[in-house]
Amino acid sequence: METIKIYSSARCPYAQRTRMLMIEKELSFELIEVDLRNKPDWFLSISPYGKVPVVVDDGETIYESAIINEYLDEKYEDIPLMPKEPFERAEARIWMDYCTNKYLVLSRKLLTDNGNDELQSQNKEKLKQAMIYMEKECFEKNESGAFWLGENISLVDLHYAPFFERFSAFKELFGVEWPEECLKIKGWWKEMQERDSYKMTVLPTDQHIDLYQSIMRNMS
Ligand SMILES: N[C@@H](CCC(=O)N[C@@H](CS)C(=O)NCC(=O)O)C(=O)O
Numbered sequence: 725m726e727t728i729k730i731y732s733s734a735r736c737p738y739a740q741r742t743r744m745l746m747i748e749k750e751l752s753f754e755l756i757e758v759d760l761r762n763k764p765d766w767f768l769s770i771s772p773y774g775k776v777p778v779v780v781d782d783g784e785t786i787y788e789s790a791i792i793n794e795y796l797d798e799k800y801e802d803i804p805l806m807p808k809e810p811f812e813r814a815e816a817r818i819w820m821d822y823c824t825n826k827y828l829v830l831s832r833k834l835l836t837d838n839g840n841d842e843l844q845s846q847n848k849e850k851l852k853q854a855m856i857y858m859e860k861e862c863f864e865k866n867e868s869g870a871f872w873l874g875e876n877i878s879l880v881d882l883h884y885a886p887f888f889e890r891f892s893a894f895k896e897l898f899g900v901e902w903p904e905e906c907l908k909i910k911g912w913w914k915e916m917q918e919r920d921s922y923k924m925t926v927l928p929t930d931q932h933i934d935l936y937q938s939i940m941r942n943m944s
Contacts, residue, residue, distance in 0.1 A: 727752040731778040737886030738789040740775035740925045744882045745793045747921035749803045785787040805879045820883045834898045852903045863908035893932035
């Protein structure tokens with residue numbers, strides 16, 4: 725088997741999802757760091773969207789973190805990260821979709837609406853309600869286990885973890901508070917921080933703050 729190649733950027737939360745998956749599944753891989761401010765031509769010829777992560781496995785190119793992670797989980801079955809039952813698989817995908825289309829959309833609004841106090845207080849309230857929804861509809865319904873789907877870590881945990889890592893930067897930049905109702909999510913986050921996959925990919929909050937500040941400067 726050829727070593728899997730992953731084209732990544734240390735600061736990219738989407739690439740982090742895939743790097744975490746490789747570590748959780750104990751896959752051997754070659755990590756290729758790409759300078760996204762100065763993308764080399766060879767990278768643009770590999771990455772159709774010019775984005776990381778991209779994976780090359782057995783000569784095939786796969787991109788988009790959620791698709792890569794499902795692909796690698798299906799192909800390398802020894803340590804499965806998705807449930808077997810179709811309904812449970814659908815539930816996992818619903819929670820990953822919630823991350824993309826709700827949690828991340830609301831988080832991004834804090835960046836785009838920075839400076840508008842009225843909109844920011846609405847954004848913070850919406851983000852809080854989204855977290856309370858996750859707490860009540862997912863974590864409080866789990867009968868056992870600290871993970872998103874219960875006892876076993878899954879693709880859903882890897883989907884959210886990089887963005888919870890960045891929560892402390894959002895607290896610092898925008899005063900976002902962890903809702904006091906979200907105790908089980910807090911327990912999950914504590915558990916995730918103990919994983920090797922997290923410890924080997926985490927960056928200090930200062931670096932996230934710098935990156936978000938530069939994103940906001942480029943917006944204005
Ligand atoms: N939906 C993509 C998002 C990937 C993405 O936005 N990557 C960023 C870095 S975090 C990137 O490569 N940006 C370069 C660019 O847009 O030019 C995924 O899940 O893989």
